[in-house]
Amino acid sequence: MTARLTIALDVMGGDRAPAVVIDGANIARERFPNVDFLMVGDEQRIAPLLARLPLLQKVSQILHTDKSVSADEKPSVALRTGRQSSMRLALDAVADGRAVAAVSAGNTGALMAMAKLSLRTVPGIDRPAIASILPSQRGETVMLDLGANVACDAENLVQFAIMGDAFARAVLGLVNPSIGLLNIGSEEMKGREELRQAAALLRESPLAAQFKGFVEGNNLSSGTVDVVVTDGFTGNVALKTAEGTAQLIVHLLRESFKSSIWARVAYLLMRPALSQFRNRVDPRRYNGAVFVGLNGIAVKSHGGTDGLGFANAIGVAVDMAMHGFLDKIRGQIAALQATAAEPVSAVSVVP
Incomplete structure (x- = not known):
């Protein structure tokens, strides 16, 4: 039992x-x-x-x-x-x-x-981080941090990746979730120094096989990776933008179906598909x-x-x-510590 x-x-x-x-x-x-x-x-x-x-x-x-x-x-x-x-x-x-x-x-x-x-x-x-699930074209995506930490260094971002990996395994049931760092471009030279440092650390960590490099804002909805890692300031802005965009789409659809008699007829024909769409983006689900x-x-x-x-x-x-x-999470931290060249403190858990 x-x-x-x-x-x-x-x-x-x-x-x-x-x-x-x-x-x-x-x-x-x-x-x-x-x-x-x-x-x-x-x-x-x-x-x-x-x-x-x-x-x-x-x-x-x-x-x-x-x-x-x-x-x-x-x-x-x-x-x-x-x-x-x-x-x-x-x-x-x-x-x-x-x-x-x-x-x-x-x-x-x-x-x-x-x-x-x-x-x-x-x-x-x-530092703890706020993690949640967002809908994407491929299913669902984990994103963190969503507002707990306005500024983060490279070690913080690596730790967020560890926690996001564990979250995706526990909540989404993924075996080896792919991980990306949110950046202004996918090229290796793009972004702030702490992002480039975090990328380098992840490529040398036990998460190396799962780390897919940098992802951009449009990759959040496309589901390019299973786990998106960022600082709390950027993550909160991205989350609120996504929520606002979803509300805008629903609003525009409602207005469009009220625009004419034929639009109302189209609504009746499309009602099952629209119900499925509404359930898919329903914020209560996430x-x-x-x-x-x-x-x-x-x-x-x-x-x-x-x-x-x-x-x-x-x-x-x-x-x-x-x-x-x-x-x-404890297992991933232990694995990172085991790969370190020398003893590490709680502040530095990566090689």
Whole structure:
């Protein structure tokens, strides 16, 4: 029998908490019958919702706190005052082994700050990164960092490649995911010095066979590689641009089909194909960004998602836990350290 997993949920995080979190957990319960939930938040608000869902209630335990982190709270303030918040207690449950992962739709900056403090980083990793999945012509692409680190050096980028490789193996089920560094051109002389240094280090690392060199912005949607590595500033801009482009396409399609009677008739004929297209680019399907590099699994759901989107974020956490995400990162770090010419510190894990 498959061992049962406990996922800690920050039930008070998100624009429509706690209802959306409970709804998402109920959807996830059907998908993952081996999962239990530690519901962290205000029991007076959670219990009535669970009472309406007896099957979910059966696999859930409430950890009460009446404190939560607001959407606009500064990370520094959240660290000082939020030790008993639903967000922090969910992360602490992972740190002390009561849960295998934490999922929150709350304040991103506060979640990152609290996760770094509560879970710490994996030995050999300097900085955690935010990783997520984007749709592409070939299927799905992992991209990181999406905003945790504005500036990165070559060693950071190599570590992101390690974490992206482990993420793609755990969540997408890829055996040897291809890896590329996001740059302004594919030529070796293009880009900043840290990018060229990172490329050189990757070509000499255990990831050399998977590393395909530099990729450009248009390669994100074409799926040229399975894992795209970049700094947090560039990654966040690229992500928001992709999201905006998808929204623009949907908007233009809607306007086009309203333009004439014949366009409306065409819409009726194309309805099945359009439904398939809408499902393919539905942001809820790709909900669940992960703070990779931490000594524990923390998943960030979009704050404005619905139950289906939150269920998908829970699914990401379950996949990472079931497929040994942390062990894969530790194994890659050990392999890099073993190839070093001399002993290395946590700051320098590559030859």
